[in-house]
Amino acid sequence: VPGDLAQEVGALPFALDGDRLRVAFIDPLDALAIEEIEDASGCLVEPYQALRKELAWALATYYPELGLEPPADFEVDVGQRLGSLALDKGWITQDQLDAAVEAQKRTGGLIGRALIEQGALDDERLARLLAEQAELTFAPRLDDAHDDVRMASTLLRLDAVQFSAVPYQRDGDTLVVAIADPRRRADVEAIVSGPVRFVAATDAEVQQRIETLYADDKGRLGETLLMSKKLKREQLRRALEEQAKLGKVKPLGEILVDMGYVTQAEVDEALNKQRSGGGRLEDTLVQSGKLSPEMLAKSLAMQLGYEFIEEDGVQVDPYAVSLVPEATARRYHAMPIRVDDDVLVVAMKDPRHVFALDDIRLITGKEIQPAVATEETLSRFLNRFYRSETDMDELATALLEEVGSQPQQQEEDTSAIDDNALVKVVNNIIREAILADYSDIHVEPRPDKVVVRVRKDGSLREYMTMPKATAGALAARIKIMGGLNIAERRMPQDGRVRFRDKSTEVDLRLSTLPTVYGEKAVMRLLKKAASIPEIEQLGFADYNFRAFEDVIQKPYGMFLITGPTGSGKSFTTFSILKRIAVPEVNVTTVEDPVEYEIPGINQTQVNMKAGLDFAKALRSFLRQDPDIIMVGEIRDHETAKISMEAALTGHLLIATLHTNDAAGAITRLTEMGIEPFNVSASLIGVLAQRLVRRVCDGCRVEYTPEPDVLRRLGMDEDEIRGQTLYRGVGCEKCGGSGYNGRYAIHELLVVDDDIEG
Template sequence: MDKKLRLGDLLVDTGKITQEQLSQALAYQKQKDVRLGSALVELNILTENELIEVLEFQLGIPHISLYKYPIDEKVINIITSTVAKNFSVMPIKVQDNRLTLAMADPLDVVAIDEISDSTGYEVDPVIAAPDEIKQAIDNHYGIKETVDKAMENLKSQQQNVSDDMLEIDTLKDMVDDAPIVRAVNSILEQAVMEGASDIHIEPREDNLQVRFRIDGVLHDIMTSAKSTQAVIISRLKIMANMDIAERRLPQDNRFQTEIKGKQIDIRVSTLPTIYGEKVVLRILDTDSLILDVNKLGMSDTNLEKFKKVLNYSTGIFLVTGPTGCGKTTTLYSVLNQINSSDQNIITIEDPVEYRLDGINQVNVNTKIGLDFARGLRSVLRQDPNVIMVGEIRDKETGEIALRAAMTGHLVLSTLHTNDAVSTLNRLADMGLPPFLISSTINGVLAQRLARKLCQQCTGIGCKKCNETGYKGRVAIQEMLVMDDSLREALQNNASTSKLKEIALQNGLITLYQDGIDKVSQGLTSKEEVLKVAYGEGIK
């Protein structure tokens, strides 16, 4: 590559722009203080793709998508955020003393020479779209820059800030300082803005890693110095009203904070690991809660069955599936559907995730002996019409729930099973009598969440979906309605395979089939269905 060649000259020489257009872009560049490539795009003289094509095909410089490229977090510290922003570059890899640098303008000799001189690495430029570079800088330097500034301020005030075993009184003073408050708030804000469901803050041997779970997938967000560990984790524990002196035992609590004008509930869980306390924050955004049963993503057939089951005033309705599959959201939508002034609805949850108007919600508290079974017994003395039990975890809770259903109550709850039919045998395996199960269960909904194809690019990859091809999630469901044939088979101790055979004869749509139907509708991909449906229905 000719290091003396400039972008403007190359574009004129290849006939992509005229000398007049170059002059116009240079004037705009000076006026707006932007790079020449950005000026050409903003003036609609060229598109980003046209710019990239010239550089890639005329000069043989590789083009990459930063949305798809896994950036090594260890290289982020090689250049500062100021250098990255000034030159519109992003370091992505180091190998054999060579730094691979994503650049909006790979002909920028000044940038290449300055970065090479300051880092000691030979620079190998690759082309990336300016918007992708900006997004990468925001993602990888945004939080990190705030955290680093906070630590610099703290170091000027405190000694031994890197010690993970700082005195508790010292830590309490430090975590209330404005810099660390801003640092933690920036992590929370970015997570909410990106639609994350969980934040993982994980201590490693030499650093602290931050990851977000977005649409069910964990993404690396930031790797921070080990010295940030004690203050960041202690700040979160104080926000959640936890004991910051207790680092040997797991703790759970929650707090509420305002982000971009919205009240956000955050559930906090700590876990002691060999490198320090790991913290997971579950983000509960009430604005994203679906309370309309018509918007749960059910097929017309499943929705019809679902609504039929909801018309019963007694019996049990169960939602089943792994953690994070939307069971609570579905049950809350059911409560919202049946909630009225003539109903006494009581829930027992561990913990209460969202607060619902007009519904009496009880938090399980095992520390004082208030578990699901004890709470359920007490609720039955409160003249309820509808009872929601967060989970049937044992025989005692299951037996009380079934007997409550037999005595004129509608009971809603969840279980962890692979599909709807196996739920019936799972209850029997707990030691619950088959006659009691068969006479009280109205229906079972098995549910999974699959990544949804980006509706803007239909899975190809675009800026909206960070080039992943997916944006949001879609529910895949299996709706089982109990009938006489299933009840009779269950009372005769039929196997799960026999029960499933009967259910299929009666029109059951399996998880796999519902997923394939949603593939045909362009909502998700077969790969996503196979991830969550385990090939159910493939014979």
């Protein structure tokens, strides 16, 4: 690999295994860099992660023709120094060290790991060497770890697993952390609030301490929310601290014995199973048949001091039910019971679910008093008090009877359109779509039936089928809702409606399309402006978020958001506006169509029939004294030209563009006829994003990926050692797909001096 290419893409080839070239990259996920190295070398590249300083030293050392100076503070031959330490102590021979060095050159692994694989070193001796090398105290055992219940909140479990580091003790205000790989100290310090001191330990001891400290799964839900950017790291830490402040309650096992439900021997047996197989004590007892769900619920209520709710002995207040939306109640399996002195009593299977309680508190605006009920009782309550008005099959049958009872009716005659069954069918479909968080509803006529399909997490799935005879009535009902012309069936039509049904409200964008089997209708459910997230919740990696926040705060320039249709560009755009559209600035947008109505922002919709396109709206905006302009999409040369001029004349312009990656936006603008010097002068950044599906947590199972999968991810087995990978096998919760929910991945290009040049 030529030196100039290695320097350009931030890579260094270090080993050749047959036709596989092992290459260290600053960014091992950079597909373009991997492709360039493969083209230059003629080999299949196996990417590895490298630290920036290590790579800078290697480029300066192995490519002297580049004339680079190695980093002044970089320590050379760290691995061999570790080997020399082991040699000096008489723990290994020179031959063993030489063999380990050769193995490192061949595989790219660590010398310490190579020595262990040879049998020359054991884990404890390696850990002692690493401790001496890093000038840390070595802790051979972590048996004297502090049992402070708040310790787990100082470092999240996912971080502990990732960095092989775990809270160990407290020394005054200083957190003592046991770490298996001292090279990761800076990573841990960056995410722990407060002073930190490290001790070295074996990987086995650290993993055992992790299992012990996080044995009760505290924070698992919070970690899920953290990874999806629905929760900040500090917010999760505070929540776990609040949870810990409840103090140590009497162990559940003791309460079960006191109540006579189980014997101490049965508790001890369950505890042993729990330690070997994981899970909670109560679940182990229920699964073994020694404890009924009702006994467990009563014991939990006594342990926590909460009311136990029995199905026959409680009166559910309809007002309390109306306060909590069905989707929220079903998501958390929580049943509102009554309101006592403005405090909402909510029954749950596990009232320790603090994030569920917080959500319900925010939604209702009331303080929450948890209560305990069995899962069976909760299911019956939810089905009884949140039951749909009529079963969909019964409604479809009634609709068919009503439509079929009026043969030879003219299609223009709408007298039967507003019949009760038809309205209920359409309303129920929309209501269920809202509760299930579907994004689109497709009503599609087929040769022998009508198929209703719904889109969730980017994928369409069949929701229900209806008789062919209902096709015309369904299309007409949807047209009436959107104020469309029901007599026009030869041309596509578009409309919008605000759907209200009891406590449910949503904006729908309607579209009809003539097909050979009749009119197809699509209803898109638009999220409310209030649901637009803060930029912290968009899923950025930490290093990307800091750069992104700096770019959008600039007073002028062009910032582009790219990605395919359905990649969340609009959501990201309005999250940005939500952050920067303060009362002191004038914000104007042009969209096609307006999807989210945002208070305080002047929004204009493209109207091609009236001659108002993006370019004409932009020209008008410049006479409206704007500070920030948002363009729904740059589609042509004229729109791109005016957008560029606006960015050059002291305005911040935010727009979307269809390209595959961030760098492609620059090429796209030049292809539209914008001069490169104008692009470099006006463009301040480009954000490319995609939405990827999340593995369903209801049916996920552990699995070991194939080596080819790891290669395509730019990873190797060493990087995932100690971590658990999952895939979904399909369940009722995810509709058999194995996925439930999506999150965004981003590529951010910030225009700096090098790119401008």
